[in-house]
Amino acid sequence: MRIDRLQHAAAGSASRQVYRALRDAIIASDIAPGQRISENELAERLAVSRTPIREALIRLRDERFVQIVPQLGTFVTPISVAAVEDAQFIRESLECAAVRIAAVRAEDGDLAALDGLVQRQAEVSEHGDHARFAVLDDEFHAALCELAGRPVAWEVAQRVKGHLNRVRRLSLPQPDYLAEMVAEHRLVVEALRKRDPDAAETALRHHLRMVLSALPAIRAQHPDYFEEERA
């Protein structure tokens, strides 16, 4: 793992910075699944005391990114197929429920804003800029929840989305991946424009499931990152 140097005072409290740094490192597999995280070592490396480290680890445990075993150690949770499917289920349930409401409440101005968002996605997808696309993708899904009047849906979805990103980062980048995503986003917006909740839900559900489709291949490629199947 290569975590170093916290940002200066910006970005909130030390524990929050540690939390973000660790979470990003886990999702990016900079810290390998199963690896032990030493509170002492981290504290020394980040030049803070154990207290903010502990608080960050507690939050990560609540999100199931680490397992804390008393008097033994703290470990990055192996990627579990069940956990990924759980995350997918939660995200799908919440966002699909939200988009149904959005289909009813969306006004012309909202749709125009979504169009603009998708248009910008199309532009960055031309350049194959995955990082920038990811930001715009998050904005898109956040906008859907916002439109439904349930920003909390996106907050929760974003929480569990970390587990999905963790596996997605392991998959080989498909060449037309971004273009497909943009096309699917367009379908969702079109359904919203027709004020058709069923079509919007169907389109979004299909879109969300694209991520999972690569899961078996990823597991075959990185078997050591996964926990063994439970009987």
Added chain:
Amino acid sequence: MRIDRLQHAAAGSASRQVYRALRDAIIASDIAPGQRISENELAERLAVSRTPIREALIRLRDERFVQIVPQLGTFVTPISVAAVEDAQFIRESLECAAVRIAAVRAEDGDLAALDGLVQRQAEVSEHGDHARFAVLDDEFHAALCELAGRPVAWEVAQRVKGHLNRVRRLSLPQPDYLAEMVAEHRLVVEALRKRDPDAAETALRHHLRMVLSALPAIRAQHPDYFEEERA
């Protein structure tokens, strides 16, 4: 508030015990919304140090039961209509999605188990035993999620359910409330028996919304427990 004496070593670490005790106290309104929680005072009263108190408060902040303002204090969050609706939205989305799957996957043995559960609910409802009913009610909803193969759905639902219970505890106990709940549970099981996802979802959604129906009345009765409406 009247929190005292943690249980002895059972029930896990001190911080977890503090967390549970505080959460229960907040949901039961033993600690009034808006009231300040002093780390020092709590530590003294519970006979533990400030560390486990802090860790418990952090978890409660993540669940939006308290607000921590640096260098100022920690406060029990006022009941907010928006937060209650958010919790309702999440629970409804997850459980309805789960019950649709359950309708497809349910086998005869599962249905029999649900029947038994509802039967026991009917018995305790006869005696007006709200506490025991609450336990069986939780078991029922947990069973639905388990049947769908998504126990995580219930875990998340249970988390946000605290916000719903907080307002429900404030409502006057309706005389036929428990009997109604049992009847609605029966409708859900019947829909499952017919393997009808749409009917199951409809029945469950109607059931879940019963709780919210009393919200305006509760707010009128305890205005000081609610935060002022946002413009």
Added chain:
DNA sequence: CTCGGCCGCCTTGTATGTAAGTATGCAGGA
């Protein structure tokens, strides 16, 4: 060679001390 017991190191959990910042009450002047 193998197995059993002991010892030391390392872990997390908890307790306590230090620092920095905010609200509050009071004193003093306009």
Added chain:
DNA sequence: TCCTGCATACTTACATACAAGGCGGCCGAG
């Protein structure tokens, strides 16, 4: 009377010290 400035007492955030327990290596006996 009202407003301003300060001292004080409180808070959380962070740092450090201590305690309890598991794991592994070592050593000795069989």
